[in-house]
Amino acid sequence: MTTAFSVIAPGIATSIQDRGRFGFAHLGLGRSGIVDQTLAAALNRSLGNDPTTPILETAGGLVLECVTRCLVSMSGWTSPRLMLEGERIQVSATSGRQWAYLAVAGGFWGNPVLGSLSADTMAGITAVDVSVGVSLRIDGFTSGTPSDLIAPQSAETDVAVISGPHLDRLSPSALETLTSTNWIVENNSRVGVRLVGGALQLASEAASGKSEPMIVGALQIPPSGCPIILGRDHPVTGGYPVAAVIDDSGLSTALGVAVGSTLKFRLK
């Protein structure tokens, strides 16, 4: 492994992410992992990396200085670029997206925690520190061949959902409200995406008081009726009813959308 970058400014909510941790949810530790997997996969592939090779994820303001020349792909670019020693780069999300990524040929390097380099904000796990002055190391080898282009991202904000499992704890009109409202993203963190713009009605016996297992993309309905989409670092159990779960095809879109943007849901 080689030192490739020095962190000049850590930016907001910056971390190293990969595919996450598998098989620990029953112990209270979620999967974590890259939020916008579609975008991260496109950047990694453009460098010849596997789609979930460890990558830098940030909500903006990250500034790095290149220490060793390396091939890099970043949010907003159309193709990879060779960065030279001493060159500085700022990583910021493109319009409409909350999360920006910087991928490097070979991927970032570190000591995995329970099989992953992903930082988990919920569990307080940081495998790779990304603070001011830190040196980030890379693995140096790619398994594939870089392509010249980064696959363009769709600007879709309409995502498919699968209804349930807690429809019995919601009013019969709840799904209609969910699919007919133009939801506005009020807040977007790795734990969840908070939506406003409407309210789903809960059934009178909505509060079961019991903890239920949760999954990424679940649309939890708190007493306010405004849905919260559970993010990659979601708690593994929760008490609010789940009206629907985002289809795998729409997870990157729904979790990656910027604060202030609109989201629409349709039943699959």
Add this chain to the structure above:
Amino acid sequence: MSIIDSIEIVPMGTHSLHLRLDGYLPAAWADALRSLNIGGVSEVVPAEATMLVRCEHQRARESVLSRLDEVARIADETQVSLDASPIEISVRYDGEDLPTIAEQCGLSIEETINRHCSGLYVAEFCGFAPGFAYLSGLDPVLQLPRRDTPRTRVPVGSVSIAAMYSAVYPTASPGGWHLIGSTSAAVWDINRDPPALIEPGRRVRFIRE
């Protein structure tokens, strides 16, 4: 009648399943299902009365559905074997809330401690924080609602009670449970695999230090 006719199975997301297991111990079902090592089943997460089976593809989901009768059978057997070997956790009964717990339950401090450490507990599920196991089996007399005002910081290793459960705080965190004692047992350690000392389904005894 097949056992799966008596439980409710609902899809949860693209390929995953949500099982309502009223009258069964979800932790035992989860353990049993995990022991089958079905390809494409990435997580089996028990909760209070339900269980999530996270499947990565349709094939995995179909295999799970076709083997639920077998899961129910193994779950019955596992429950018996787990009873035989409880995890023992030694506790210093020095919790900040011990006097108030005793007072609210109308017991002496000695009697409060005896009732807490004489129970055989079952780890029903984990949640709230990594490694935080909800242990059922708390003496009914000790069942109090959560504190009105949660603490902003509960020390690691705090042995606590709330509602029908007891638990050990695996890390320092905010928390609304009543603190009855403390332990030096490492309940959560990310450098160990499994990182959690108390896995769902395990029996637990508290031993007075």
